[in-house]
Amino acid sequence: MIRRRHLGALLFIVPAAAIYGTFVLSPFVQTVWLSFHKWDGASPVKVWIGLGNYLAAARDEIFWRALSHNLVFIGMNLLLPTSLGLLLAAMVAQVRRGRTVYRFGLFLPYVLSLAIVGIIWGRIYDPNIGILNQVLRAVGLEALTRPWLGDAQVALVAVNLAGVWHAFPFAMVIYLAGLQGVDPSLYDAARIDGANGAQTFRHVTVPSLRNVTTLLLSGAFISALTAFTLVWTMTGGGPYYASEVISTYIYKRAFEDIYVGYGAALSVCLAVVALTATGLFVWQRERGE
Amino acid sequence: MRGHQRMTRRDFLKGVGAVAGSVAQLGRTSLARAQSAKRTVVFWPEANTPAAQKGWDDITAAFAAANPSIEIKRVFQPEMNNIIKVALASDSGPDVFQRDIPPSYHQPLVDAGLVRALDEEYKTRPNLQKVFPWARKRGIINGKSWGVPHEVEFIPVFYNKSVFARLGIKELPTKSYDEFLTLCKTIKAAGVTPLGLAGRARTQPGHLYSELVMLTLGKEGFEEILYGAGRWDQPAVIEAADRIKQLIDLGYLTRDALAQDMPAVQAGFAAGRYAMWTTGTWQLIGLERSRADNPAFDYDYFFLPPINTALKGPQIAGGIGGGFSISAKAKDLEASTIWIDFLMSPAAQKIWYEVFFNAAPTPFDPAKTNLPQVPRKAMQLIAHGQELGYNVSVVIPNNVVEVYWNGLQGIMSGQLTPKDWAGKLQVEWEKAKADGRVVKP
Numbered sequence: 001m002i003r004r005r006h007l008g009a010l011l012f013i014v015p016a017a018a019i020y021g022t023f024v025l026s027p028f029v030q031t032v033w034l035s036f037h038k039w040d041g042a043s044p045v046k047v048w049i050g051l052g053n054y055l056a057a058a059r060d061e062i063f064w065r066a067l068s069h070n071l072v073f074i075g076m077n078l079l080l081p082t083s084l085g086l087l088l089a090a091m092v093a094q095v096r097r098g099r100t101v102y103r104f105g106l107f108l109p110y111v112l113s114l115a116i117v118g119i120i121w122g123r124i125y126d127p128n129i130g131i132l133n134q135v136l137r138a139v140g141l142e143a144l145t146r147p148w149l150g151d152a153q154v155a156l157v158a159v160n161l162a163g164v165w166h167a168f169p170f171a172m173v174i175y176l177a178g179l180q181g182v183d184p185s186l187y188d189a190a191r192i193d194g195a196n197g198a199q200t201f202r203h204v205t206v207p208s209l210r211n212v213t214t215l216l217l218s219g220a221f222i223s224a225l226t227a228f229t230l231v232w233t234m235t236g237g238g239p240y241y242a243s244e245v246i247s248t249y250i251y252k253r254a255f256e257d258i259y260v261g262y263g264a265a266l267s268v269c270l271a272v273v274a275l276t277a278t279g280l281f282v283w284q285r286e287r288g289e
Numbered sequence: 290m291r292g293h294q295r296m297t298r299r300d301f302l303k304g305v306g307a308v309a310g311s312v313a314q315l316g317r318t319s320l321a322r323a324q325s326a327k328r329t330v331v332f333w334p335e336a337n338t339p340a341a342q343k344g345w346d347d348i349t350a351a352f353a354a355a356n357p358s359i360e361i362k363r364v365f366q367p368e369m370n371n372i373i374k375v376a377l378a379s380d381s382g383p384d385v386f387q388r389d390i391p392p393s394y395h396q397p398l399v400d401a402g403l404v405r406a407l408d409e410e411y412k413t414r415p416n417l418q419k420v421f422p423w424a425r426k427r428g429i430i431n432g433k434s435w436g437v438p439h440e441v442e443f444i445p446v447f448y449n450k451s452v453f454a455r456l457g458i459k460e461l462p463t464k465s466y467d468e469f470l471t472l473c474k475t476i477k478a479a480g481v482t483p484l485g486l487a488g489r490a491r492t493q494p495g496h497l498y499s500e501l502v503m504l505t506l507g508k509e510g511f512e513e514i515l516y517g518a519g520r521w522d523q524p525a526v527i528e529a530a531d532r533i534k535q536l537i538d539l540g541y542l543t544r545d546a547l548a549q550d551m552p553a554v555q556a557g558f559a560a561g562r563y564a565m566w567t568t569g570t571w572q573l574i575g576l577e578r579s580r581a582d583n584p585a586f587d588y589d590y591f592f593l594p595p596i597n598t599a600l601k602g603p604q605i606a607g608g609i610g611g612g613f614s615i616s617a618k619a620k621d622l623e624a625s626t627i628w629i630d631f632l633m634s635p636a637a638q639k640i641w642y643e644v645f646f647n648a649a650p651t652p653f654d655p656a657k658t659n660l661p662q663v664p665r666k667a668m669q670l671i672a673h674g675q676e677l678g679y680n681v682s683v684v685i686p687n688n689v690v691e692v693y694w695n696g697l698q699g700i701m702s703g704q705l706t707p708k709d710w711a712g713k714l715q716v717e718w719e720k721a722k723a724d725g726r727v728v729k730p
Contacts, residue, residue: 038724042374042401126553127545128562150488150547152702236491239547240699255371257688258397 028271035265040258053265062241063266066249067273069156070225073245076157077224080164082216085171090205092172093179103176110169118233121162125149125234149235152242159234159243163227171216178212179205214285218278225274246270328359328624333366333373333383335611336645340574341365344644348637352628355636359624370394377403377616384619385628390428390436390612391683392728393690398614399430400725405615406433410626416633416651423676424650427609427684430728436614437629440647441671443607444496444569444680445590447576452481452564461591466504466532469594473541476564484536485563487554488547494533494697495682497542497567499606501529503678504596507604511679514718515728521714525597530707532596534700547701555579559586569680571610573646573664580661589663607677608684609650642668650674685718686726692717 035053037046057063092102109117124130125148133145148158186208190200206213228247231237237244237252246266254263334345342365349361366372369388374397376382382403388394398404411417411425411434424438448461456479462468473483487493502511506525513519514526536542549557558566559579580586592605613632619625631637638649639658646664648671655668682690692713699705705713721727 040397040401042378042397042403044401122550125548127548128557129553147543147545147548150544150549150702152704235489238489238491238695238698239702240695240704242702242704252691257691258374259688 031264031267034261035268037261037264038259039261041254041260042258046261049261053262054269056262057265057269062244062249063246063269065241066237066244066246069243069245070227072156073160073163073224073227074221076160076164077167077220078217081167082171082213082220084164084168085173085216086175086206086209086213088168088172089175089179090201093176103173106172107169109166110173112166114163114166114229115233117162117166118230121158121165121230122149122234125158149243150239152239155235155239155243159230162234163230166230167220167223171220174212174216175209178209182208210285214282218282221278221281222274225270225277326358328621329362330359330385330619330621330624330628331362331364331383332628333364333369333386335366335369335387340644344640347640347644348632351636351640352631355631356627359627361628374398374401374403377401377618380618382616382618384621384625385613385615387439387611387613389610389683390438390614391609392428392430393683393685393687395428395435395614396430396686396726396728399435403617404435405617405619405622406435407437407615407626407629408434410629414626414630416630419651420633421650421652421674421676423674424609428612436612437633438609438612439632439641439649440571440610440612441607441650441677442569442571442610442647442680443605443667443670443677444500444567445592445605446500446565446567447558447572447588447590448565449558449561449563450587450589451585452476452561455561456481456564462594463591465594465598466596470539470541473536473539477540481564482543482545482562483541483564484546485549485554485558485566486542486546487549487551488698488701489550491694491698492682493551493554493568494546494701495694496569496606496680497533498529498693498697499679499681500567500593501532501596502526502681503604503606504593504600505529505532507597507600508676508678511681515679515684521718522708522711526714527707527711530697530700530710533697534707537701542701544702547698558588559583561586569607570667571647573667577646577661577664590667603675605677606680608679610680610683611647648672684728686721686728688724688726689714689717689721 034046036048036050038049038052039046088106092099092106095102112120124132127133127145127147127150130148132148136142136145146154149155182205186204187200190204195203226247227245228251231243231245231248232251235243237248241249247270250263250266250270253259253266334341345363349363352359352361364383366386369386373382373386373388377398378401395404407417411420417437420438424441425434428434428436428438453459456476458472458475462472476483484497486497502525505528506514506523510519510525514521520526533542537544546554554563554566555572555575556579557563559576559582576588580588592603595604613629615622615625615629633649633651635653638651638653641647641649642653642655642658642664643660646660646667648668650671652674653668653672655665655672658665658668660668682693685693692710696705696710696713700707700710718727
């Protein structure tokens with residue numbers, strides 16, 4: 001009887017496992033295998049070089065520079081869209097009339113594809129005709145105008161801000177949903193205790209949304225670590241690697257320079273970093289509960 | 290009469306049905322025979338703009354009229370560079386494809402045995418025999434020809450005639466590079482940015498550099514690096530990069546350039562925001578579109594004047610770009626060869642000139658084409674059969690291209706000195722040599 005039940009369970013698992021194995025596990029194993037080879041992506045011969053690609057990555061200054069840029073992405077992605085989303089969610093939740101209009105309007109950036117966001121912000125940042133420099137000039141802040149995407153000092157942050165604009169609506173909507181699950185009696189209790197709005201927000205709203213925050217931060221972390229589209233469409237990683245991130249660098253090395261084995265090694269490094277950091281983050285958050 | 294059975298309506302319909310069925314069957318059989326007799330060539334062209342589609346429609350229609358037994362199945366592949374290698378290696382590629390054939394693009398396919406050598410076809414096919422030898426030589430890898438060069442391109446300095454007229458500039462710089470700098474100074478003094486450049490598009494600083502390095506090192510000096518013992522960290526290579534830095538330091542080329550993409554620069558050039566633009570003749574089609582959209586805009590081009598006066602003859606950056614190649618596993622080699630040969634025929638070429646503003650390295654008379662003035666002038670230079678210099682990025686291996694393009698951005702943004710860049714190029718070149726990636730003529 002038990003065996004039969006297991007057989008049934010197995011039957012249900014097999015299709016999903018087959019799809020996962022084919023499209024996730026198998027490519028991952030192949031990537032690991034490729035990372036030990038020197039290969040141009042087309043030649044029938046793959047030369048085994050052991051850990052050669054990993055050692056080259058350890059010495060590759062652009063790789064480390066790109067990784068440091070991912071850390072900037074992570075920092076900004078963890079902080080800005082979630083806090084902005086939380087703040088706006090708390091504000092929209094207070095709105096009595098026209099809440100749907102606000103929700104719809106604020107959610108709009110998220111429905112755009114990242115490639116389109118990149119193009120739009122590329123135009124906003126245009127040094128000559130972009131609205132940002134024009135506004136700065138109009139308000140007498142000409143000294144602040146610059147070629148935002150061509151300036152090595154600010155290109156990375158400029159790209160990131162476009163990402164924040166795209167990401168905060170998702171955080172806002174998830175927080176709004178989370179707010180509906182907060183026990184109203186907690187707010188009543190806070191009011192009776194004499195808490196003001198800021199105190200209620202800090203001591204009731206934020207702790208009640210802890211699980212939602214964990215979910216959003218994990219997602220933001222992964223998307224920051226694997227960021228590609230915005231960087232690719234806005235700067236291509238330039239000028240001179242100033243906005244290069246790991247994913248764009250992997251793409252360039254694997255598919256433009258056709259060092260596929262090296263690109264595979266960098267991908268494995270990225271996967272290890274992502275898995276380790278996400279695991280630690282989730283473990284830390286769950287341990288704190 | 291009684292014995293004669295009358296045909297009922299049902300019998301009549303049955304009879305008609307039987308006859309119709311037989312006719313249909315006969316038709317199907319004939320069609321199947323005809324289809325099985327028809328040979329097919331799967332062809333992947335690159336561009337998929339409406340103009341390009343129209344051009345290819347015309348070319349395939351002309352081919353079908355001349356070769357009714359061969360059908361060309363066309364699949365546009367705008368992302369050709371990203372997919373062709375995998376497609377050919379996995380046997381899901383085309384029989385014939387259009388893509389750049391200089392070594393930096395083609396060598397990985399050659400080394401992997403994915404394309405077919407065409408030396409025999411060059412000997413036997415009438416239109417392939419007409420290809421200028423210098424252009425054919427540019428596609429030679431390991432002593433063999435692996436593609437048919439189809440686009441000859443060069444990189445001049447395009448200038449906005451309306452801006453020049455407004456600023457009273459009547460003379461173009463021809464004698465020395467200093468004249469060019471003086472021209473830039475005049476333009477800048479009038480409040481116009483002298484040079485436009487799409488630095489975000491990485492390839493663009495490379496176009497300007499190619500012009501400068503041809504004028505400092507020369508075609509032969511550059512070939513010494515490509516095929517001989519020449520080094521990237523030699524003074525002339527560094528000097529050419531220094532001249533880009535100089536243009537920025539003097540404000541003739543602004544750092545804004547690194548934030549610009551191609552459409553923005555083209556629009557800025559047409560609007561007169563930039564007086565000049567260094568790009569290749571592949572941009573003619575876009576410039577003509579700008580001219581059609583904006584009647585106030587007109588343009589022409591000139592070549593940068595000499596820098597190293599010891600160099601003999603004009604040093605024009607350019608060479609071959611796109612071409613046609615046959616897969617090593619082409620199903621019908623003869624039909625594929627007939628198609629490639631047709632693509633180089635005068636009939637197909639005429640469409641190519643007039644629709645794409647591009648010229649193949651074969652003799653032709655631009656006077657017989659219906660072309661606007663500037664494209665006609667460019668075609669005349671190509672029709673002359675004069676050997677061009679190099680557009681650096683198309684003849685060096687991919688890993689060196691990466692350092693080349695990014696390094697120029699580094700110089701423009703002040704993150705890298707020309708000397709450091711040249712050193713990095715040499716290191717990457719040696720790595721490419723060790724990996725067997727450098728040009729093997």
